[in-house]
Amino acid sequence: MVADPLDRAATAERLTAIAAAGGLSDQALARALELASESPPPAQWRAFLSRSLLFLGAALMLAGVIFFFAFNWADLGRFAKLALLELAVAGAATGAWQFGRNAAGEAALTAAAVLVGPLLAVYGQAYQTGADAWELFAFWAALILPWVALARMPALWLVEIALWNVTAVLLWQQRLSSRFEDELDPVWAVLALIDGGAWLLGESLQRGALRWPRPRWPLRLLAVAAFAFASPRAFGLALGIGSHLGEQSLGLLLLAALAGAAYFLSRRPERRDLFLLAVAGAAVLAFIGCVAGRFLFSAMDDVGAVLVMALVVLGEVGALVAWLRKMGSTEVDEA
Amino acid sequence: MRPRLRELVQRMVDEGALSSDDAAALQRSLPKAAATDGSAPWYVRLLSAFGAWLAAALLAGFFVAAELFKHGGGALAFGLLLLAAACVVRSRVRNDFAVQAALAAAVAGEALVLVGADDAWHLRDQKLALLALALNAAVVVALADPVGRFLASAFAVGCALFVAYDERWEGLVILVLLLLGAGTLAVWLAPPSWGGARWRAIRPPLGVALAAGFLGGLALILADHPWRDRSGDVLLTAGITALAACLVAWILRAHRGSLRSEAGIVALVGIVLLGAVGWRTPGIVGATAVLALGYHRREVVLFGLAIAAFVGFAGWYYYSLELTLLEKSGVLALSGAVALGAREYLRRRHQPSQQGAPA
Numbered sequence: 036m037v038a039d040p041l042d043r044a045a046t047a048e049r050l051t052a053i054a055a056a057g058g059l060s061d062q063a064l065a066r067a068l069e070l071a072s073e074s075p076p077p078a079q080w081r082a083f084l085s086r087s088l089l090f091l092g093a094a095l096m097l098a099g100v101i102f103f104f105a106f107n108w109a110d111l112g113r114f115a116k117l118a119l120l121e122l123a124v125a126g127a128a129t130g131a132w133q134f135g136r137n138a139a140g141e142a143a144l145t146a147a148a149v150l151v152g153p154l155l156a157v158y159g160q161a162y163q164t165g166a167d168a169w170e171l172f173a174f175w176a177a178l179i180l181p182w183v184a185l186a187r188m189p190a191l192w193l194v195e196i197a198l199w200n201v202t203a204v205l206l207w208q209q210r211l212s213s214r215f216e217d218e219l220d221p222v223w224a225v226l227a228l229i230d231g232g233a234w235l236l237g238e239s240l241q242r243g244a245l246r247w248p249r250p251r252w253p254l255r256l257l258a259v260a261a262f263a264f265a266s267p268r269a270f271g272l273a274l275g276i277g278s279h280l281g282e283q284s285l286g287l288l289l290l291a292a293l294a295g296a297a298y299f300l301s302r303r304p305e306r307r308d309l310f311l312l313a314v315a316g317a318a319v320l321a322f323i324g325c326v327a328g329r330f331l332f333s334a335m336d337d338v339g340a341v342l343v344m345a346l347v348v349l350g351e352v353g354a355l356v357a358w359l360r361k362m363g364s365t366e367v368d369e370a
Numbered sequence: 371m372r373p374r375l376r377e378l379v380q381r382m383v384d385e386g387a388l389s390s391d392d393a394a395a396l397q398r399s400l401p402k403a404a405a406t407d408g409s410a411p412w413y414v415r416l417l418s419a420f421g422a423w424l425a426a427a428l429l430a431g432f433f434v435a436a437e438l439f440k441h442g443g444g445a446l447a448f449g450l451l452l453l454a455a456a457c458v459v460r461s462r463v464r465n466d467f468a469v470q471a472a473l474a475a476a477v478a479g480e481a482l483v484l485v486g487a488d489d490a491w492h493l494r495d496q497k498l499a500l501l502a503l504a505l506n507a508a509v510v511v512a513l514a515d516p517v518g519r520f521l522a523s524a525f526a527v528g529c530a531l532f533v534a535y536d537e538r539w540e541g542l543v544i545l546v547l548l549l550l551g552a553g554t555l556a557v558w559l560a561p562p563s564w565g566g567a568r569w570r571a572i573r574p575p576l577g578v579a580l581a582a583g584f585l586g587g588l589a590l591i592l593a594d595h596p597w598r599d600r601s602g603d604v605l606l607t608a609g610i611t612a613l614a615a616c617l618v619a620w621i622l623r624a625h626r627g628s629l630r631s632e633a634g635i636v637a638l639v640g641i642v643l644l645g646a647v648g649w650r651t652p653g654i655v656g657a658t659a660v661l662a663l664g665y666h667r668r669e670v671v672l673f674g675l676a677i678a679a680f681v682g683f684a685g686w687y688y689y690s691l692e693l694t695l696l697e698k699s700g701v702l703a704l705s706g707a708v709a710l711g712a713r714e715y716l717r718r719r720h721q722p723s724q725q726g727a728p729a
Contacts (some may be wrong), residue, residue, distance in 0.1 A: 039376075040404065041375045041379065042376060044372040044373075045373050045377075047570060047573075047574065048407060049403070052407040052409075053399055056399040058395060058397075058398070062387075063382065063387055064563070067387075068562040068570070069562055070382065071372060071378060072668055073668075075668070081720055083665060084716060085716055085717060088713035088716070091706075092706045092708075093710070094706070095706030096706030096707065098688070098706075099700070099701075099702030099703030099705075100703070102699035103696065103699035103700075106696040310411070341428050341431050342429070342436075345428035345429045348428060349421070349425045350467065352418065352424075353468075353470040354466075354467070355417060355421075356414060356418050356421075357466035357467070360414070360466065363410070364404065
C-alpha cells in the first residue's frame with residue numbers, strides 16, 4: 036500500500052515544492068507556511084509543560100535519593116536506611132497504583148523500579164553479603180520484572196534491558212573473563228544479542244495483534260544499540276586489525292543478521308521504518324568502505340588511494356541517500 | 371510535531387484561504403511536486419553531511435598529498451574555482467550522486483581556499499578564522515543545498531566562537547554568545563512566510579546551526595579557561611534570561627496574551643528563578659529557551675538538540691556544586707519538589723473545564 040501523499044508532514048520545502056508545481060498560489064503558500072509552524076494551542080502547551088515538569092521533578096527527586104544513600108551517612112543506622120528505602124519503594128508503588136495508567140502513574144512506577152537498586156545496594160552494604168556487583172544488577176532486574184511486565188511501559192522495559200546489559204558486562208568482568216584467554220572479549224556479542232533480540236521481539240509484538248509497544252523510539256534505540264555493539268568487530272575484520280578472527284567473524288555475522296532483519300521488516304511500505312534502514316545502510320556501507328580502503332591502500336600508492344577512496348565514499352553515500360529517498364517516498368514520514 | 375498536509379489543507383479550506391477547487395488542484399499537483407521536493411528526515415541529512423565532509427577531507431588530502439600546488443596562490447585560486455563550480459552544479463542538479471559530489475567539492479574547495487590563503491599571506495589564526503567566516507557566509511547564500519548551508523553556517527558560527535575565545539577577552543565571548551542567542555531567536559521567530567524563496571531555504575539550516583553554536587558555545591565556557599574569572603557569567607546569564615523573557619513575550623503574543631497576564635507573570639518568574647539559581651551554568655536557561663523555541667516552531671531538530679543540551683547542562687550544574695553528597699542530595703530533592711510543585715500548580719490552575727481557554 037502506498038502512503039497517501041497528504042499524510043506527509045507539511046515541511047517548508049514540501050510546501051514550496053507544491054507551490055512550484057502550481058498547487059498553491061503565492062498568497063496561499065504564505066498562509067500555509069504560517070500554519071505549518073504555528074505555535075501549538077494553549078492546551079497542548081500546558082500538556083507539554085506538565086509532562087516536562089513531571090519528568091524533571093521525578094528524575095531530580097530520584098537522583099536526590101540515590102545521592103543521599105551514596106553519601107552513606109554514618110549517623111543513620113542500617114535499619115533506618117533500609118526502612119527509608121523500603122518506604123520510598125512502597126510509596127512510589129502505591130502512588131503508581133493510585134494514579135493509574137497516566138503520566139504520573141508511569142513516573143511513580145519507574146521511580147519504584149529504580150529505587151529497588153539502591154535498596155539492594157544498601158542491603159548488601161549493611162549485611163556485608165559479599166555478593167558481586169553483577170548479582171545486585173541481576174537481582175534488581177529479576178525483582179522488578181513483574182512490574183515491568185504488568186505495566187507494559189516501553190520506557191520501563193528499556194530500564195529492564197539496560198539492567199540486563201550491565202549484568203552481562205559485570206558477569207563477564209567479575210566471573211568469566213579470568214577463565215578464558217586474555218584478549219577474548221565476547222561480551223559485546225552478548226549485548227548485541229540481548230538488544231537485537233529485544234528489538235526484534237518488540238517488532239514482532241508491534242506488528243502482531245497486541246500492536247505494542249508504541250511509540251517506536253524505544254525499538255529504534257534498541258536497534259541502534261545492537262548495531263553499535265556488533266559493528267566495531269566487523270569493521271576490525273574488514274580493516275585487518277585485532278587478533279580474534281572468530282570474534283570478528285561473529286561480529287560480521289551479527290551485523291549481517293541485524294541489517295537483514297531491518298531490511299526484511301521494511302519490505303512492506305506501510306510498515307517501513309526509514310530510520311532503521313538508514314542505520315542498517317550506514318553500518319553496511321561503513322563495512323564496505325573499510326574493505327575498499329584496506330584493498331586500495333594495499334594495492335595503490337597512498338595519493339591515488341586517497342582520491343579513489345574519496346570517490347568510493349561519494350558513491351556509497353550518494354547510493355544510500357538515493358535508496359533512502361526511494362524507500363522513503365512510500366513511507367508515512369515523521370518529520 | 372508538524373501538522374500533516376491533510377490537516378493543513380483542511381484548515382485552509384475551513385478558514386477560506388483555499389476553495390475546494392484549490393484543494394483539488396493542490397492534490398493533483400502532489401505527484402509533480404514530489405519530483406522537486408527536497409524534504410528529508412534529519413538522519414538522512416546527517417548521513418549526507420557526514421558523507422560530504424568525509425569525502426571532502428579525502429579530496430583535500432589528495433590535493434595536499436599530490437603537491438599539485440607549489441604556492442598558496444594556486445591552491446587559493448583552484449579552491450575558489452572548485453567552490454564556485456560546486457555552487458553552480460548544485461543549483462542545477464537533483465541526482466543524489468551529483469548532489470553529494472557538489473557538496474564534497476564545495477567543502478574541499480573551501481578547505482583549499484583557506485590553506486592557500488594561509489600559505490600565501492601567512493595569516494594569523496584569528497584572521498584566517500575571520501576569512502573563513504566571511505567565506506562561509508557567502509557559501510550559505512550561494513550554495514543551494516540545505517546540508518551545504520548547514521555545514522557552512524555551522525563552520526561560520528564555529529569561526530566566530532574561535533575568534534572570541536582566541537582573543538581571550540571575556541566581554542567578546544559574552545557578546546558573541548548573546549549575539550548567537552539573539553540570532554537564533556531572530557531567525558526562528560521571523561514569520562515563516564517572510565522574505566523570498568532564497569531566505570526561506572536558508573532559514574532552517576542557518577537557524578539550526580545558530581542554535582547548535584549557541585548551545586555549544588555555552589558548553590565551551592564550562593571548561594576551565596585561565597583568562598576567565600567567571601565574573602562575566604552573571605552578565606551572560608542575565609543576558610540569556612532577558613532573551614528568554616523576550617521569547618516568552620513573543621509566544622504569549624502569538625496566543626494573544628501578554629507578560630502582564632497570569633501566564634506571563636508565572637513564566638517570567640520561572641525564567642528569572644532558573645537564571646538566578648543556575649547563574650554559574652548559563653546553559654540551563656539557554657537550553658530551556660531553545661526547547662521552548664523548538665516547541666513553539668514545531669522544529670523537531672531544535673527540540674532534540676535542546677533536550678540533549680538541557681540534560682548535559684543540568685548534569686554539569688549538579689556535578690559542579692561545591693557541596694557534599696548529602697547536601698547535593700538535598701538540593702536535588704528540593705529542585706525536584708519545586709518542579710513537581712509547579713506541575714501541581716499548573717494542574718490545579720487549569721482543570722479540564724478550563725482547557726482550551728487562552729493562556
